Amino acid sequence: MIYVKGIYLDRDILLEELSSDVKMYTNIGDLLPISIYNRRDIIQNNNSSNDHLRFLFYQLFIHEYCLKSFSLNKTNLVELIENYYYLNRHELNQINEFDKEYNSTKNVLIWFLRNSFLRRLLTKSLLILNLKILFTLRFFIKDVYKAMIDISSSSNKYQISHEQIFYRSQIISEETLGRIKSNIGELLSINNFFLANKNRHNALLFIRQNVSSTNLVYRVLFEIKIPSDYKFQKQRPVIDVTQFSSDEYTTLFFIGSIFRINTVIFDINNDCWIIELTLYDERTNEDFSQVFAFLNEHHTPITLANLLRRICPNSAKQFYKHLLKENSDSSSRLECYRGLGLCSYSCEDYEQALIYFEKALEMEPDDPLIKSSLHNSIGLVYAQQDNLDQAQIHFSEALKYSSLPLHVACAHYNLALIYGKQCLFDEELDHYQEAFEIRTNQLPSNHLQIASLFNNIGIAYSNLNEYDKALSNLRKALEMRLKLLPENHIDVARSYANIGAVYVKTEEFRMALEYFNKAQLLFENQQPIPEEDIQQINQNIKIVNEKLQ
Numbered sequence: 001m002i003y004v005k006g007i008y009l010d011r012d013i014l015l016e017e018l019s020s021d022v023k024m025y026t027n028i029g030d031l032l033p034i035s036i037y038n039r040r041d042i043i044q045n046n047n048s049s050n051d052h053l054r055f056l057f058y059q060l061f062i063h064e065y066c067l068k069s070f071s072l073n074k075t076n077l078v079e080l081i082e083n084y085y086y087l088n089r090h091e092l093n094q095i096n097e098f099d100k101e102y103n104s105t106k107n108v109l110i111w112f113l114r115n116s117f118l119r120r121l122l123t124k125s126l127l128i129l130n131l132k133i134l135f136t137l138r139f140f141i142k143d144v145y146k147a148m149i150d151i152s153s154s155s156n157k158y159q160i161s162h163e164q165i166f167y168r169s170q171i172i173s174e175e176t177l178g179r180i181k182s183n184i185g186e187l188l189s190i191n192n193f194f195l196a197n198k199n200r201h202n203a204l205l206f207i208r209q210n211v212s213s214t215n216l217v218y219r220v221l222f223e224i225k226i227p228s229d230y231k232f233q234k235q236r237p238v239i240d241v242t243q244f245s246s247d248e249y250t251t252l253f254f255i256g257s258i259f260r261i262n263t264v265i266f267d268i269n270n271d272c273w274i275i276e277l278t279l280y281d282e283r284t285n286e287d288f289s290q291v292f293a294f295l296n297e298h299h300t301p302i303t304l305a306n307l308l309r310r311i312c313p314n315s316a317k318q319f320y321k322h323l324l325k326e327n328s329d330s331s332s333r334l335e336c337y338r339g340l341g342l343c344s345y346s347c348e349d350y351e352q353a354l355i356y357f358e359k360a361l362e363m364e365p366d367d368p369l370i371k372s373s374l375h376n377s378i379g380l381v382y383a384q385q386d387n388l389d390q391a392q393i394h395f396s397e398a399l400k401y402s403s404l405p406l407h408v409a410c411a412h413y414n415l416a417l418i419y420g421k422q423c424l425f426d427e428e429l430d431h432y433q434e435a436f437e438i439r440t441n442q443l444p445s446n447h448l449q450i451a452s453l454f455n456n457i458g459i460a461y462s463n464l465n466e467y468d469k470a471l472s473n474l475r476k477a478l479e480m481r482l483k484l485l486p487e488n489h490i491d492v493a494r495s496y497a498n499i500g501a502v503y504v505k506t507e508e509f510r511m512a513l514e515y516f517n518k519a520q521l522l523f524e525n526q527q528p529i530p531e532e533d534i535q536q537i538n539q540n541i542k543i544v545n546e547k548l549q
Helices: 011-028 039-043 051-066 075-084 089-101 108-113 117-128 131-153 174-181 200-210 289-295 301-309 313-326 330-346 350-362 368-384 388-401 405-421 425-442 448-463 467-484 490-505 509-523 531-548
Strands: 034-037 164-173 187-190 194-196 217-226 238-240 251-253 257-267 272-279
Touching (some): 034 174, 051 187, 075 131, 108 117, 164 200, 174 257, 217 257, 301 313, 313 330, 330 350, 368 388, 388 405, 509 531
Parallel strands (some): 217 272
Antiparallel strands (some): 034 187, 164 217
C-alpha cells in the first residue's frame, strides 16, 4: 500500500515537511542498536547467537574505551565528516557552525538534542559498528557523559522515593521484536543515548499518527519503570533535560542503559506492542552478578578487539589496525596481527590471513602457547587451500608447542582431519581417539565437541570397513545432538545422513532409506538452504531406491 501524506505545490513547504519527517524518524528510529544478555546462551555455550557478546562489547567499548580516552577533541571528527558531506551544503554549514561554536562545557547537550549530523552519525555508526567514525566520536560521547554527571550530581531528580514511568515511541524490526519477546526476564541494553518522557497519551498518539506497522517494522511503546529503590548510577546516568528541550518532562538515558525485560504484549486498541522494561540496578539485584563482575573488571583494548572479532570481523579489522597505530609494544602488535589474521580467515580471505599470521610468527613470541596457536591457524589456512602437506607440518608444530590439554586435543583433531583427506584412515582414527581421550577428561560428558568426535570416529571406522563400531559411534553422536541441539538442527540432519551411508555399505538399503529421508526432511527446512547437503542426500536416495527396485 502506498501512503500519500499530502500534495505540495510550494517548494519551501515541501522541504519543511520533509525536514520534519526526517526529524521524526530520527527521534523514533534511533534505538536499533539493541542487544540482549540471555543467561541460557552462556550456560549452553550457544554459538548460534552472539547477542550476549554484543551486549558485553557495547558496554565495554563505551566505559573502557570511550570514557577513559584522553586527548580527544573535535578536530579529527570535523576533518573526517567534511569528506563525507562534501556535496551537502546544508550539512557543511552545520559542521562549520559546530566547529566554531561547540563547547564541551557549555552547549554539549544543546548540540546533542538538535536534529544534527551528530546524532545521525552516532546512531548509524553504533548500528553498523563503524569503528572509524566511532573512534572520532569518543570525545562527544565523553562530553555528553560529563554533562550528564554534572547535572545529576547537582540534582536529586532520580534519588526517588516512588516508582516513575517513562514512555518512548519506537519502530523496531520484526527480528528485534522477536528477540525481545523470547527473552522475558533477561537483560536488554539500548546501545545509544535515548529520550523518553512521562506523557503516555502523547507517545501513543505520536506513533499512531506518524508510523504504520509493516511486515518489516513494528510500532512499539517502551514503558520504562524506574523503581522506588533505584539509586543514581554514575556509570549509566539518567537526567532530566526539559530545560534544553521543547518537549515537556524529557528524560535522557545514557548510552548502554540496561533494563530487565518484564512483559511484551500487543495493545489492540492502539495497534502497537507495549514493551515493559525496568531500569536495572546491579546493586539491588544479584541474579546477573556474574556478568556485572566481568564488566567491572579492567579490560585492555586488545580484549575489546578480540570480543568484537567474534561479532563482526570486518569491524574488528578496523579496531586492530587502529591499535597497531597506537601501540609500539611488541606483544600488543603481535596480538593485533594475530587478530587480523583471524578476521581475514573468518572472511575467507586466506591469502591475507596467511600474511598476518606469518607476520605474527616472525615476531618470535616467547609464549609457547602463542606459537602453538599461530601454527594451528596457519595450518587451518593451508587446509582451506588444500595444501595438505603444509597443513600437516603446521598442525604438528602446534602439537609440539602446546601444553594445555584442550589445545593438544585441538591439534590432534586437526591432524585427524588432514589424514582423513589423505585417505590415511588408521592415522586419522588414532588422532581422533587421542583428541577424544583428552576432551572426555576435560569437558562435560554432554558437550557438543564430544558429539562431534563420536561422529568423526564413526566415519573413520566406516572408512576402515568396521561397520558395527561405525554405527555405535554415529548413534552416540546422534543421541547427544538430539539432547543438546534443536531437533531440526543441521548437525542432526548430518548425523542421520552419516548413519544412512553406513547402512548403504552394509547393503541394508531400507534402513539407509529411512535415515536418508529423515536427513532430507531436515535439510530442506534449513535457512539458508544447504545446497551441497541437499544435492548429496538426493543422490544417495536415488541410488538406494534403484537398489531396492
